[in-house]
Amino acid sequence: MATADWNPLGNVYYRNVELYQMDWNGLLELNQYMIAAAPYGGPIALMKDDKKTGRVSTNVKPIINVYNAAGKPLSQLRWNSGNVVHLGWSNTEELLCIQDNGVILVYDIALNFKRTFGMGQEAKEMKILDWKVFSSFQGTGIAVMTTSYRIYLINNVDDPRVRKLAEVPDLNSAPSSWTILNLDRQSRALVAKDAQLFLVDHGGQYQEQFPELASTVTAFIEMAVSFNNKLLAMFTDKGVIWIGSSDLKKVYCEFNTKASQRPQQLAWSGVGAVVALWDKLCIVVGPEKDWIKYNFESFVYLVQEEDGLRIIGNELHQFLQKVPDVTEQIFKIGSMEPGAMLYEASKEFSRRSQKADEYIRMIKDKLDVAVDQCIQAAGHEIEPSKQKALLRAASFGKCFLTDYRPEAFVDMCQMLRVLNQVRQFSVGIPLTYTQLNHLSVPVLIDRLVLRKLFCLAIRICHYLKIPDAEGASRILAHWACYKVQQKHEDEEQLARSISQKLLDAPGVSFSEIASQALEQGRKQLAIKLLDYEPKASEQVPLLLKMDQNNTALSKAVDSGDTDLVYTVLLTMKDKISNMGEFFMAIRQMPIAYSLYIQYCRQQNPKLVEDLYYQEDNFLAEGNCKVVSSYSEEMFEDRIRKLEAAITCYQKAKMEFASKQTEDQIKLLKIQRKLEDESNKTYIDMSLHDTMYKLTQNGNHKMTEQLRKDFKVPDKRFWLLRMEALAESSDWTELERFSKSKKPPVGMEAFVDVCMKYYNRTEAMKYVNRVTPDQKVKCLVKVGNLKEAADSALESRNEDSLNIVLSKAIQSNNKQLIETIRDYKIRLNTKK
DSSP: OTTTTTTEETTTTEEEEEEEOOOTTTTOGGGGGEEEEEETTTTOOOOOOHHHHTTOOOOSEEEEEOTTTOOOOOEEEEEEEEEEEEEETTSSSSSEETTSSEEEEEEOOOOOOOEEEEOOOHHHHEEEEEEEEOSSSSSSEEEETTTOEEEEEESSSOOOOOEEOOOOOOSSSSOOEEEEEEEEEEEEEEEEEEEEEEEEOOTTTTTEEEOOSOOOOEEEEEEEETTSSSSSEEEETTTTTEEEEESSSSSEEEEEEEEOOOSSSSEEEEEEEEEEEEETTTEEETTSSSSEEESSOOEEEEEEEEEEEEEEEEEEEEEEOHHHHHHHHHTTTTOHHHHHHHHHHHHHHHHHTTHHHHHHHHHHGGGGHHHHHHHHHHOSSHHHHHHHHHHHHHHHHHHHHSSSSHHHHHHHHHHHHHHHHHHSSSTOOOOHHHHHHHHHHHHHHHHHTTOHHHHHHHHHHTTTTOOOOHHHHHHHHHHHHHHHTTTTSSSHHHHHHHHHTTSSSTTHHHHHHHHHHHTTTTHHHHHHHHTOOOHHHHHHHHHTTTTOHHHHHHHHHHHHOOOHHHHHHHHHHHOOOOOHHHHHHHTSSSSHHHHHHHHHHHOOOHHHHHHHHHHOOOOHHHHHHHHHHTOOHHHHHHHHHHHHHHHHHHHOHHHHHHHHHHHHHHHHHHHHHHHHHOOOOOOTHHHHHHHHHHHHHOOHHHHHHHHHTTTTOHHHHHHHHHHHHHHHTOHHHHHHHHHOOOOOOOOOHHHHHHTTTOOOOHHHHHHTTHHHHHHHHHHHHHTHHHHHHHHHHHTOHHHHHHHHHHHHHHHHHHHHHHHHHHHHHHHHHHH
16 A cells, blocks of 8 residues: 555654665664765765774774765775764765864765865864754855854855854853754854753854743753754753744744653754654654654664655665655545546556546546646655556546646656666665755766766766756766776776767867876876867966976967967976077977067067077177167167177178168267257157257258268258248248258248148248249148139139139139139130
8 A cells, every 4th residue: 555654643644765775784783883974865974983882992093984875885984084073964975074173174975085174273272072064055064162162163164264153151061952053144053051042143142042932941952953944943851842943933832752861863854843863762743743653673863854854774774754745645545636536547447447437537627637746746756666657647647638738747757767767776866856856957967976877977968868068078077087097097098998988079178187197197198188188278288287398389389379389488488497408499399489589579688689699690689789779778888789789780791780770879979969069858869850850949050960971862851851940930041941952842842831830921932933833732722712713824724723613612702713713714715
């Protein structure tokens, strides 16, 4: 019967389901061990406890063993650190080993050391009296109480920040009990000082709590918080279990167990019942004072779950849970629920009985509800035979529905197939459907990977059609990292097998696998694996780390990423102390060599100059000296640098460069002399700017001298001087200069420069001196359109008249427009 293992607790039922017959049966006695079991069907850690065995402590270090939920060994570690007082698990299945000095060592499920952290200086000095591992809003937290009765906690073992909680007033001895509550996203400690309850936080505040009590209490000696942190159970010295909300504002019941002893464990089964355990006796208490008693043949250990309670013993692993409502509706004796009718109809149909039709007719209006109930009930069953019976009933019911969507049925079939696989004895993860929904499939995949069950994880990903980048590829990358740790395998063969499996897998980083190989001291394997990495930006840093400088430089150059090339070059420069060796190494790659020279030009010009000197590259060396001369502060040093550059150019037989440098030295010396004489700045000006400034300052003699010394072309000199005189408004000198000899630039240039500086009067002086073919244009430039029109008529040039006409139209001079049009008619008439 489906209800054979049901026990009533008020209006609901509880059942104790067997999950596994333990693999360790007959090999150990749990009551001699320190025990820690992870939630969500997680692993079990055991460590021999001398206090429980009664043996005298020796120098022999204990052994930590990790088993799956079926008691199958997973890993083992000989402990070689301090005195462990408690074991616990994080929500990511990392083993937390708490020592009496407040130091916590963290290991993975394979007992590989991950990290360590402490609970503060006081915990280290004063030692730990008690401890709690709890689930906080940030992750897994740890709280410890020192021998001075102060509490320190961290909210997340992945980010350990120690916080000291407020002190309980007048607490001079160990509290009778305490626990950690998560209220309003803050972790607080509820401390029982005999019958007094204090809620303390890390802000330095404490509040005495006064829960509603129907019985007399001398002391609260045990506490338990529900899995969801919303409910609280407290056991008093009078044997009473107080059940209420975790904020102590609501009371559900007070149940008298009539037990004089403190229970070994007080725990919650989901959120519906409290379980108290004494040796082999277990009492389940509901919120309405209803209770169930269970007897066990040997010592058991209780593990709270989201929807029940795992009971781990020497022989069996069981799961105590409230019978789900939908399961009760279907299997309860005499139930008339649609799901129950459909289940019976399915059974009758399998017997080829006509009663099946009668049952279907009874629920024909609620057949969709019946199908949903059977599907949901199947998810809550552990035994595959019951799952199949319920799903068969749901499938039978679907046949009579024309518009029923099959997604729920298909999803449940998939999830149950996955759950049945991970519940297998060899895997040992007894998840329920409720727990899987909360945990999620990706997290389950991660937990399979942690157990090195790569094949099963990949099959689940393929079955559920999870994208490769999130599923199979990621798992294969973990598999490869695991394989490189197996040092007995041949490196060549291992690299080949990894590449064959991973080359077509999207999103796999060979550099991460190579990095793992390098950490294991397998340098050649890492180099081989890096050959398969398509991204140079991932290859190069690891190659540099392995001192494969030339290979790294070659890969960086081939990638075309100049930043990556610079990274390699600068790293090589730091590693190779001898600059000669460094340059010999990079000269073999012209691109890298060129980039380094370019870098040095900006960052270390002297190094470039020395390099060119070693190579007898006189032209480049001379160029470097010219550039570096401008960074010299002393005039004499600059001249010396330029003279050295001349020598380099002469060796390179670059006469033009040599002559230009000589002229620059000559100019610098003249500029220095001008500065001394006029107290004005000239150095670092070009020849053009120097002559321009001299002209503006009226030093026409020196300007003329510079023209002769540096053989400045006449046209360039005239334009320069005209511009300088016009800018400085030296119109008299400009006119005198225009008459000194025939200008090589034409008089129209004088008109232009006068108009550039808005002097129309001066411009008109030069208009009459321009050639006839330029006169109209010049008159237009100075804005004398009437005279321009007359000049165009006089020269009988219709094109010039058109130019003047367009300007007249722009200025909207109607009288002039008519005049020009008249001129055009006269020209055409004469033709």
